[in-house]
Amino acid sequence: MRQVSGDASLLRRLNSAAILRIMRASEDATLTELARAARVSRPTAEGVVDDLLAEGWAEECVEEQGDRQRGRPARRFRFRASAAHVVGVSIGHSGVRATVSDLNGGLVSVRRRRLAPDTAAPDRLAATVEQVWLAAADAEIAVGDLVAVGVGTTGVVDGEGRVVKSIALPCWTGLHLQAELGARLPVPVVVENDMRLAVLAEHWRGAAQGRSNVVYLFTGNRIGMGLLIGGVPYRGRTRPRGRSAGSPTTTGWPSGTSWTTRCRPSPASCAPAGRAPSSRSRGPGTATSAPARRSGTSREGWPPG
Template identity: 65%
Template sequence: MRQRSGDVSLLRRLNSAAILRGLRESGVATLSELARAARVSRPTAEVVMEDLLAEGWAEECGEDQGGGQGGEQGDRRRGRPARRFRFRAAAGHVVGVGVGASRLRAMVTDLDGAVVAARHVPGHPSTPACDRLDAIAGLVGAVVAEAGLTVPDVAAVGVGTTGTVDGSGRVVKSVALAGWTGLDLRGELSRRLQAPVLVENDMRLAVLAEHWRGQARGRQDVVYLFTGSRLGLGLLIGGRPHRGAHAASGEIGRQPGDHWRAYRHMTDYAISVEPGEMRSQREAAEFAIERARAGDEQAGRAVRDFARHLGEGLITVVTPLDPELVVIGGSLSKAGDLLIEPIRERFAEVCLYPPAVVASGLGGECIALGAVRLALEQAERQLFTQAT
């Protein structure tokens, strides 16, 4: 078959993508190692590497900075030092955004996920949708500028939001944010931001963050419970966040009985102690946890009852799914064993194979961090199929 110029261009892009992928996975590598990994000749690898160096995707590093086992044996015999290269993560950046009822968070990271800038601003559930959209766009612009970039410079913007989100980035339903139900969130933000935008449900991104950087690393089947101003679930099945047939996986909604009405233990305690003080569910829970840590027995009972009640609700999910791990996340995860131990005890009483139960260490950054991972996946797909 006669080879056309388009075929040469495509082959070069494929070779470039393969070598760049090998460089990313190896950390530091020689030309010979990269050629073997990409299944190309060493001269081809050398030509591609010069292009990657010129465009800033790779950088050369010294002999004392590691390298593979094989090395450049032929070069060494001829007296030349082996050239070693590494992927340059700072060549690209992504943005992750978490959209909550009371706060917007955003962070910029390089292609290794290292945070280079982060910001958050307050919000309110009743804020009109157009104002919230403008606030998100403004926050992205501000955090990108803090990183020394412009919005068109970033490879992708990932956004995690409360509510049921379909595959097109439309919010099918949201009970927490005014004007959010039916909103084409991806489309609206794409009109405001000169960068590719991806949108996903916040709980799926939270469990994605745990799998990437948190307690669920190396696990395949995980239940994530978010505790804060509300309760939410994220499910990791086979190493991937589970969406469900209608993108509603993990939505607790209204349940028969009262498995998920656990906050009443905390709110009842807070009212009994300070009846004139108005607190949200989260504030009442934090108040009770603080008093329990200080040795208040009544507060300790309230926290324990709260945790046992959470355990009851989790059993309805844990028993049929048989996960390896349950992660308690959100702002109340800082309660640690005050919440974890009662849940473990309840699982031990009921479950055939009780999963491990741990508190998340990601705090309030979990959703924005999951949005970063979502954006990085998009950037990597583009980078490793269309390099140079």
């Protein structure tokens, strides 16, 4: 039976994704090697590579002087990791760290700020945003040009980036961290439990490379564990989703009450040192002092307008 629903543009995108994935997994490859691995014809592979070169996702390897051989050498191509950048953020008991990296995980810049364990939640949020802006400025990258900001935090985190439960950070339970940071940063934000991200990192770039079933155990001022089963992070049979049992909406907080309103009265550590940052603010807020303006490091400037 003849297939009617043939979409050439979709097929080309699928081929592009396959060749880019192969290129990223290898140090470099020729057109013939890419075509063979992607199971496409050489002319198809050549057309896809030309598009990737034009879009900046791939680059042609420069032949070293000592590697030259007789005859015309095969052209070799590799994934261009510097085509885009991301920021990884760690929010923990003792501080905040923001790291800018390329698409292969290569570190570009790092910013850290130590915080007292009882730092108010709005102040911790403001410090997080501040470190993202400063790390991007150090890397001479505008925050708006980042692909995404990935955030790992202590506590139980649901699929929407809400902290369902946290015993380590004041007023962190019930905080929709992904929404709060997303309102302050002009870039997509994804939030996950830090131990789950840690086991993924070890699987990708660390000691667990090539392993599908991994147990990651963290011991320090607390004990944490991340599980990888079949190459997928394990959430458990009763993984939290939305307003799960034990979340603030089921333990006495009136529906519709904002997080900043809940955090102000008690305990005292939940109250911000200054005015709580607006949920619409794109900058680091007013709870911490803003650093001096830096020129020539970020097109968006500091602090953001």
